[in-house]
Amino acid sequence: MTKNAATGSLSAVRSHTEGDTRPERRVAGGAEEAAGRRDRPAFRLLVAAWLRRRFWRTVLFLTGGLTVKGKLPKGGCVVVANHSSHADTAVLLAALSVARAPRVAAAADYWFLKRARRLVCSVLAAAFPVRRHGGGYSDLQDIAGPMLRAGHAVVVFPEGTRGEGRVGPFRRGAVDLAVSHGVPVVPVALSGTAELLPKRGRLRPHAVRVRIGQPLTDPDADTARTAVLELLAERRPRDSRVRHRIARLAVSWKGLGLVAAWSFTEALSWPLLPELALAVLCVAAPRAGLRLTLSAAVASVAGGLVALGLYSGASVDLPQPLTTTRMHTTAQKEIRLEGARAVRHQPASGIPYKVYAAEAGRAGVPAGEWVLRSTAARGQRIVGGGLVLTLIGVLTQRWRRFFPQYLVLVGVAFIALFALVISSWR
Structure with a gap:
C-alpha cells in the first residue's frame, strides 16, 4: 500500500549536516522533549485509528487472516519494519495498538502528487509526506517529531523500497529520528505480505x-535490521505436506482438468459429486477456488447435455450406481409435468443430476431449453458451494497443519450424506 514507503527519502540522512538537527547534538534535548510528550494522541485521532484498524482487520480476515505477536511500548516510538509489499502498511495499521494511533511515512513525490491519491493515502493509510530526493530527514523531523511527542507510533520502512525476497540494508534516518526525540526504536517483522500482494x-x-x-537498547541501523531478521526467523505456522502437494495440483492445469473430467463424468455415470473434489482442492488452494468452481459448473452442464443426447431416441443405459428406482420415477414425473424446468428441483432433492439428464433425454426435452435450465440449477449449487469452500480455505490458512484430519472429516461426512440420501429414496 505504501509504494517505496518514504524511507527511500531517508537516504538523505547519510549526508545531512544541519548542525543542531543531528541526533548526536539533540540527545540531551531529546530527554526534555520526551518529558513533555503527551501520553496519548488526540481523541479524534484515536477514533480514526480505531476505524482504520477495524477496516483493515476485516479486509485481512477475508483474505487469509492476521496473527499478531507482541505489543508496542507506551508513549511515542519509531517502528522499523521490513518492506516487501504494498500491503505492509495495511497490515501494520491492523496490527499496531490503537492507543499509539500509528502514522506512516510515505513518498511525497508518489502518494501526495495527485489529489485523489493523496486523499486515499491520508485517510486509509494514515500517511504523511516525506521527500525522497533531498530534505527527507528534515521532513521527518518537522512532521514526525510532533507526532512522537504526542504519543504516536511513527512507522518507517528503512529499506527505502520493497525487497526482492530478502531484507535489504537499513538506512539510519529512522533510528536518528528516534534518538533525537528520545523515543524507543521498535523492530517489527511482517510475514506473508509478499504472498498476499506480490x-x-x-x-x-x-x-x-x-x-x-x-525496543532496542542501543539502536543503530544494523542492530535494527538484525532484530527484524531475528523476528522473521521465528518458527512459522506448520503446514501439511499433503495439503502442499494437493495445492500444487489444484493450481495447475492438471487440477483444472481433473475437476472438469470429474464433473463431466458425474453427469453421465460417475457416482461421486463434483463438490467432493472442490471440498479438497478449493480448501487446499483457495486462490484457485474460483476457476476450479467455474470449471466444475461448466463441465457438469456439458456432461448433462451429452447425457441428454445419448438418451434421446436411443436405447442407452449407462451405469448409474448409488441411484434408486424411486429417484428415476420421481424425476420422470417432474419432467413430464414441467419439462426442462424440473431440473430446478435437483439441488435440493438429492436426486443426482445424471438421473434428470437421462429422463429428460428419454422425454425428448429440447437441448437449448435443457442447457438454459440446467445451467441455472447447477450454477446455483456448484458455484455457491465452491465459493463457500474457497472462503473456508481462506479463513483456515493458519490451521493448515490439520489438513489430513480435514480430509478424513470430509470423507466421513460425504459417506454419511450418501447413505442418508440413498436410504431416503429407497
Whole structure:
C-alpha cells in the first residue's frame, strides 16, 4: 500500500549536516522533549485509528487472516519494519495498538502528487509526506517529531523500497529520528505480505503474521535490521505436506482438468459429486477456488447435455450406481409435468443430476431449453458451494497443519450424506 514507503527519502540522512538537527547534538534535548510528550494522541485521532484498524482487520480476515505477536511500548516510538509489499502498511495499521494511533511515512513525490491519491493515502493509510530526493530527514523531523511527542507510533520502512525476497540494508534516518526525540526504536517483522500482494502481482488470499519485538537498547541501523531478521526467523505456522502437494495440483492445469473430467463424468455415470473434489482442492488452494468452481459448473452442464443426447431416441443405459428406482420415477414425473424446468428441483432433492439428464433425454426435452435450465440449477449449487469452500480455505490458512484430519472429516461426512440420501429414496 505504501509504494517505496518514504524511507527511500531517508537516504538523505547519510549526508545531512544541519548542525543542531543531528541526533548526536539533540540527545540531551531529546530527554526534555520526551518529558513533555503527551501520553496519548488526540481523541479524534484515536477514533480514526480505531476505524482504520477495524477496516483493515476485516479486509485481512477475508483474505487469509492476521496473527499478531507482541505489543508496542507506551508513549511515542519509531517502528522499523521490513518492506516487501504494498500491503505492509495495511497490515501494520491492523496490527499496531490503537492507543499509539500509528502514522506512516510515505513518498511525497508518489502518494501526495495527485489529489485523489493523496486523499486515499491520508485517510486509509494514515500517511504523511516525506521527500525522497533531498530534505527527507528534515521532513521527518518537522512532521514526525510532533507526532512522537504526542504519543504516536511513527512507522518507517528503512529499506527505502520493497525487497526482492530478502531484507535489504537499513538506512539510519529512522533510528536518528528516534534518538533525537528520545523515543524507543521498535523492530517489527511482517510475514506473508509478499504472498498476499506480490510486487507487480495481484491480490491473492494468504495468511499474514506480525511479530512486534522489544525496543532496542542501543539502536543503530544494523542492530535494527538484525532484530527484524531475528523476528522473521521465528518458527512459522506448520503446514501439511499433503495439503502442499494437493495445492500444487489444484493450481495447475492438471487440477483444472481433473475437476472438469470429474464433473463431466458425474453427469453421465460417475457416482461421486463434483463438490467432493472442490471440498479438497478449493480448501487446499483457495486462490484457485474460483476457476476450479467455474470449471466444475461448466463441465457438469456439458456432461448433462451429452447425457441428454445419448438418451434421446436411443436405447442407452449407462451405469448409474448409488441411484434408486424411486429417484428415476420421481424425476420422470417432474419432467413430464414441467419439462426442462424440473431440473430446478435437483439441488435440493438429492436426486443426482445424471438421473434428470437421462429422463429428460428419454422425454425428448429440447437441448437449448435443457442447457438454459440446467445451467441455472447447477450454477446455483456448484458455484455457491465452491465459493463457500474457497472462503473456508481462506479463513483456515493458519490451521493448515490439520489438513489430513480435514480430509478424513470430509470423507466421513460425504459417506454419511450418501447413505442418508440413498436410504431416503429407497
